[in-house]
Amino acid sequence: MPHPANGENAGVQFPSSPGEFTMYDTSILDREPEWGVHNAHDPGIIKTDDGYYVFSTDVRVGGELIPGVMVRKSPDLIHWQWVQYALPGIPQVALDWAGSGNLWAPDVVQVNGQYRMYYSASSFGSRQSLIGLHTAEHIEGPWTDEGVVIRTRDEDPLNAIDANVLKDAEGRMWMVYGSFFGGIHITELDPETGKPLEEGFGKLLAVRDKTTEDGAVEGPYIIYNEQFKQYYLFLSYDSLFEDYNVRVARSASITGPYLDAHGRDVADSTYMPQHEVGVKVMGGYRFGDDPGWIAPGHNSVLNDNGNYYMVHHARGGADKHWPYLHIRTILWTEDGWPVVSPQRYAGETEQDIPAAMVPGEWERLVHDPAVDGQVQSVPLKLHWNGELTGEHGQGSWSLDGGRTLTLRWNALSEGQGHVEQVRLLPAWDWEKNAPALVFTGMNDNGICSWGKQSS
Structure with a gap:
């Protein structure tokens, strides 16, 4: 069998080497400009005229945490460079309400030439949480505080974190959010303010029957595929540090119901065993003797002129405390399900194979x-x-x-x-x-x- 890299394969183009990628590098622990894809967690991606940007949760391996939302940029989705912390710290409203020590799961969208950054403030195990909003004229700021989008208390049945904002096929604006406690909800937004049109928490889209780690559902992200006329709800299941995995369900309506390949509604918690609900597109894995990756999840999705990419974090198989940014090509089955590449993106394109x-x-x-x-x-x-x-x-x-x-x-x-x-x-x-x-x-x-x- 000829090696794929040689010239005997009828013009099939393989990507070139993306360059050196060093993991677990303790020499860069205190040098953000050298992090590249290191210390990336819950990444949200946006494409701009100035390149691709990823905003992510405040995390840090082996050093004192600096809050403010991490920002990286790339010209090609392969090589990532540090930009800055978007904010000078935690907004006062987030400190007052949630007492949070860092900011989680930012999502940035562009509306009428303005950038809107939705961030989450909470603490692990708490429902005293909020989703806040900042705006900017340029993707790299400066950012202006626009206050609270939605908030929850410990006595509420759900948790206001992990926002994803999008427009539906008719141009209406929505926010899907929620995590761990009480499941995933969706609410319509006022396009002028970027905040909910109505009071309340919106409609339930997905839930599981437990609030322990083995019943977690979080990190929602919705995309619309014009070819199949379907909305796709991506979710992360299970323990953040151990067995995180990405599921997907789809619907002809942005407000659901979202069904998996067997027609099971991810908002129905009566299915047993619950770990079989939702199409599992990716979990932890090892190829051969390589240590592989642990707990991949909390993804965003980029539709780049009809080319789809999954953007997520994963933990190194040799030391799960080190999170890294991954970009993967999404391909589509004949009947309209997204499946992701087993390899991180390096510039490849789908081609006919002899x-x-x-x-x-x-x-x-x-x-x-x-x-x-x-x-x-x-x-x-x-x-x-x-x-x-x-x-x-x-x-x-x-x-x-x-x-x-x-x-x-x-x-x-x-x-x-x-x-x-x-x-x-x-x-x-x-x-x-x-x-x-x-x-x-x-x-x-x-x-x-x-x-x-x-x-």
Whole structure:
């Protein structure tokens, strides 16, 4: 099997090396300009005329925390540089109401030429929380305090954090928010003020039956895909430090109901076991002997002229205290579900893949919603005669003549699905620092899988 980097592969273009990426670098702990993607948590992305910007939660490994919302920028979604803290500290209204020591989960949108930054103020385990608003004429500020958008008390049944603001297909403005306690809600905003049109907390979109870490649902983010005429609600489930994972459900209406691939409503807490509700597009993982990544989640999504990217944080598999910024290409299944690349973005583009590139040794992993924590890849061999063999079973494979690979399994355990359609992508293998062909997709039981060619 030819190596994907050589010239025998019919003009398929693999991305070039994104450069050196050093993890767990203690020499940069106190030097923000050298952080790059380090210390990024709950990232919210926006594209501007001056480049891509990510605003993120105030976190810091191995040093004294400085509150004020971290800001990074990039010309290409690959190389990120530190800009500044957006604010000089915690706004007085956030101190008075929530007593917070840092600011969480900022989301920035542009409305009529003005930038609006929605931030969250709270403390872990508390519902005494608020979402505040600042505005600016330029993406790098200065920012003006516009006060409170919505707030909750400890006696309230929900938690006012994790805002995501968007316009629907008709141009109306909405804010989806909420976390952990009481689930996810949506409320319509006044486009002039950026604040709720009506009093109250809005409509419930998603909830789970527990308020412990294994019943957490947070970090909501909604996008609309014009091609499929659907709204997609992304959510993060479970423990922030251990088994965080990203789920998605969809609806023809921005106010729901949001259903998964089995038609289950993510606002219905009676489904058992609850860990199987929502399409799990990504969780912790390891390819081969690499330490991999722990607890990926709290994502935003960028629609860049029809190219979609998931933006999220993940914790290093060798030390979960170090959070890093990840950008991943989103591809779409034929029936309109988003699936994400098993590799971080390095400039790759989706292309037709010659059938001769597909046979060989692969590593495959399955994002089974019933499995917590990291998933380990296992070997898969795609034979030249169209057969497949591996630790997950045997069967056959076929290519549609372009970029959709179908894996047909005949020896899988009950409930695992038997037909798997995946999209091929010429990517950069960050574990091996080399180009590699990868796939991402979903089987006929609504379970997502990843693959990476290893020979």
